[in-house]
Amino acid sequence: MVEISEIICVTCPQGCLLKVKHEGSHVLEVLESGCKRGKEYAISELQDPRRMVASTVKVKGGLHPLVPVYTSTSFPKLLIPNLAKKLRDIEVQAPVKINQVVLQNALGTGIDIIASRDMPAEKSES
The missing domain is CATH 3.10.530.10 (CPE0013-like)
Structure with missing residues (x-):
């Protein structure tokens, strides 16, 4: 089932709101992103989320x-x-x-x- 999720990008202090069209962890399209890094962040956040600890x-x-x-x-x-x-x-x-x-x-x-x-x-x- 195709879903649209909103993710806040944390790669820079701007904190852009990203809209991601996906099916499970498979990203179909990043509908809104402020920059190239935002698109990469949205994909990695859905497929392999990581955090500094x-x-x-x-x-x-x-x-x-x-x-x-x-x-x-x-x-x-x-x-x-x-x-x-x-x-x-x-x-x-x-x-x-x-x-x-x-x-x-x-x-x-x-x-x-x-x-x-x-x-x-x-x-x-x-």
């Missing part, structure tokens, strides 16, 4: 108990709940350096999880 993972022996992390590129939207579960189970050893890969090839996607700040080791009292 930011979260935290536990740190053992760190100045703080958690370190912020993010995906190296956009992550398949359907796998995000599984990724969140995986990240809850990860504990890295301090010190952690910014841009350090915390998890390689997350869930077999080829996408890495990267630390977004330094996390020094806890200072021991001497």
